[in-house]
Amino acid sequence: MPIWFGGDYNPEQWPSDVWAEDVTLMQRAGVTMATVGVFSWAKLEPREGEFEFGWLDEVLDGLHAGGIRVDLATATASPPPWLTHAYPEVLPVTAEGVTLGGGSRQQYSPSSPVYRRFATRLVRQLAERYGEHPALEMWHIGNEYGCHVSHDYSDVAAAAFRLWLQEKYGDIGALNFAWGTGFWSQQYADFEEIYPPRAAPTYLNPTQLLDFDRFSSRQLLECYLDEKRILRELTPQIPVTTNFMGFFKGADYWEWAPHVDIVSNDNYPDPADPESSQTAAMVCDLMRSLGGGAPWILMEQATSAVNWRTSNAPKRPHHMRAGSYQAVARGADGILFFQWRQSVAGAEKFHSALLPHAGPQTRVFREVEELGAELAGLGEVLGSRLTAHVAIVFDWASWWSLEQEATPADIDYVKHVFSWYRELLRRNVAVDFVKPGASVDGYKAVLVPALFAASTSDLAVLSDYAEHGGNLLVTFQSGITDENLHITEGGYLGSLQKTLGITVEEFAPLASADPNAPVESVIEGEISGSVAVWREYLHADDAQILASFVDDLAGWPAITRRQTAEGTAWYVGTWPSAAVIESIVGALLETAGVDGVLDPVPGLEAVRRGELVFALNHGWSPVELSLSGTDILSPGGAGGAGGAEGTKHALEAQGVAIVVPAAEVAG
Numbered sequence: 001m002p003i004w005f006g007g008d009y010n011p012e013q014w015p016s017d018v019w020a021e022d023v024t025l026m027q028r029a030g031v032t033m034a035t036v037g038v039f040s041w042a043k044l045e046p047r048e049g050e051f052e053f054g055w056l057d058e059v060l061d062g063l064h065a066g067g068i069r070v071d072l073a074t075a076t077a078s079p080p081p082w083l084t085h086a087y088p089e090v091l092p093v094t095a096e097g098v099t100l101g102g103g104s105r106q107q108y109s110p111s112s113p114v115y116r117r118f119a120t121r122l123v124r125q126l127a128e129r130y131g132e133h134p135a136l137e138m139w140h141i142g143n144e145y146g147c148h149v150s151h152d153y154s155d156v157a158a159a160a161f162r163l164w165l166q167e168k169y170g171d172i173g174a175l176n177f178a179w180g181t182g183f184w185s186q187q188y189a190d191f192e193e194i195y196p197p198r199a200a201p202t203y204l205n206p207t208q209l210l211d212f213d214r215f216s217s218r219q220l221l222e223c224y225l226d227e228k229r230i231l232r233e234l235t236p237q238i239p240v241t242t243n244f245m246g247f248f249k250g251a252d253y254w255e256w257a258p259h260v261d262i263v264s265n266d267n268y269p270d271p272a273d274p275e276s277s278q279t280a281a282m283v284c285d286l287m288r289s290l291g292g293g294a295p296w297i298l299m300e301q302a303t304s305a306v307n308w309r310t311s312n313a314p315k316r317p318h319h320m321r322a323g324s325y326q327a328v329a330r331g332a333d334g335i336l337f338f339q340w341r342q343s344v345a346g347a348e349k350f351h352s353a354l355l356p357h358a359g360p361q362t363r364v365f366r367e368v369e370e371l372g373a374e375l376a377g378l379g380e381v382l383g384s385r386l387t388a389h390v391a392i393v394f395d396w397a398s399w400w401s402l403e404q405e406a407t408p409a410d411i412d413y414v415k416h417v418f419s420w421y422r423e424l425l426r427r428n429v430a431v432d433f434v435k436p437g438a439s440v441d442g443y444k445a446v447l448v449p450a451l452f453a454a455s456t457s458d459l460a461v462l463s464d465y466a467e468h469g470g471n472l473l474v475t476f477q478s479g480i481t482d483e484n485l486h487i488t489e490g491g492y493l494g495s496l497q498k499t500l501g502i503t504v505e506e507f508a509p510l511a512s513a514d515p516n517a518p519v520e521s522v523i524e525g526e527i528s529g530s531v532a533v534w535r536e537y538l539h540a541d542d543a544q545i546l547a548s549f550v551d552d553l554a555g556w557p558a559i560t561r562r563q564t565a566e567g568t569a570w571y572v573g574t575w576p577s578a579a580v581i582e583s584i585v586g587a588l589l590e591t592a593g594v595d596g597v598l599d600p601v602p603g604l605e606a607v608r609r610g611e612l613v614f615a616l617n618h619g620w621s622p623v624e625l626s627l628s629g630t631d632i633l634s635p636g637g638a639g640g641a642g643g644a645e646g647t648k649h650a651l652e653a654q655g656v657a658i659v660v661p662a663a664e665v666a667g
């Protein structure tokens, strides 16, 4: 098996005489896998119940003859016009009551039984026809579930929401308690009285909103599972996947991940964003973690510009290569793109592709060919894993609830998580993400940023970890409520109060009249520096104070640390600047005995996957790489780590070295 290389192939956009050239050019580019048919429903079933597979037979046969494997899509991501015209009840509706029409894509309500009926009928046809096709490598179910419509407020959704709630709560009394409907005259007498949280005069019930987020993620998953059941029945030997979207708010991927045979992801870092390589690293680590450490596939990225930002910067030369190797370094066994041939019509004609409008004599196609050839020689990477000694707890329910309205402050949950992740990345420390409640035994340090809505058992796992030798770091707005968004009274934090040795009395966010000019403050003590966004009135009942607030909160603790029975428990009651986070993480890692793969060098990322150390220069000037060993991308050559004896070498702008460390070479 090779490292998969290729991308979405949408041949129905061109006359069939282009297809043979496609295969020839794919071979030239080193393409080993094509994702076919993602948006082909209207071509496969042009009229209700009339299926036309001849063209797809020809495409798959051609790819097979060219030695290219197929990730065959179930084609259900965009219902055809005949369907929404004849059955308009499948269309989704916004919270404001606007029905979303056709002429675009993803125009279906995930709860619609009509949509599901037609979608599963198509899937059955595809599985029966292509289940034995020699090109078939895996199934690609749907596409980016929820990317345009994650929440549907239609009457169909309302009926499904009621059923879901009935199943969850059993009787209406339990729902009334969970939702706290005693307030604002919201008490329900019957499930029939409940609606999705549609546009309302003011704040909606927070637990209703949270349950609707859970329900909406689940409805999308049910669409996926409906299709998967059919594929399992007819083609049990073929793996299935669906493409995730990184830190996508609309779907709780912890719930989804057990249902895919291999995790795959789409990632479009903005070339104009100086932090894009760092946020991309975090996405890669989430994907690896979702699969429990197993290799995953980068299913889509862009060779150069996208077409959906305000202004779409291209990727400069070699940027695409560095980003691809970053994914490989962080566990990917496949590097694919959207899309093979750049469209000449339709909504994505200005989106880059493997084969640009200008043809193969282009720098993009040359870079594609080079990368394809290189990846073909990297079989030894396949299947190997990373070992992380540090974990970050990531929770969709906390994300959803922390970012609701009528909370103490506007906190960007993912940005907050990233502020901690970025420092670990800077130090070249590998990180796993874990879901709340999962065991964290074995990690030397665990970070818990803003775990807002946590059950008693989620918190107990963390308390146990810290008491039994772990090093736990918790940040503000953790353990504020239980899973129903009921406040944990008496100082918040639940069982973590004792573990951390603190109680939180009152919140004191740094309010600013101008959102573009955030107010900063400072902390002083063993750790000093600037902070923003958040402060609080905190009591260090049984903990050492590492830093305190100044100004109007003078004397109140900001950062604490408690020696537990066998470990340590740290609390950070503010959003520290990068420099302060550097000090805190430095102290935490020293306590935990965790070192990075390499010492930090600005712009340089180093990751160990299996026995290999990947060094990636994300900057635009050379950096010095201190690593002895052999660079398998250019043994003994320029731009790598030199020969086995080498120690210091320049890694050019966007350069990549994959080094077998000297000890392994010798051994």
Ligand code: GLA
Binding pocket: 143, 144, 266, 268, 300, 306, 307, 338, 348, 351
């Ligand atoms: C998503 C979709 C693709 C395409 C790309 C463009 O990832 O899955 O079909 O629209 O975005 O960036």
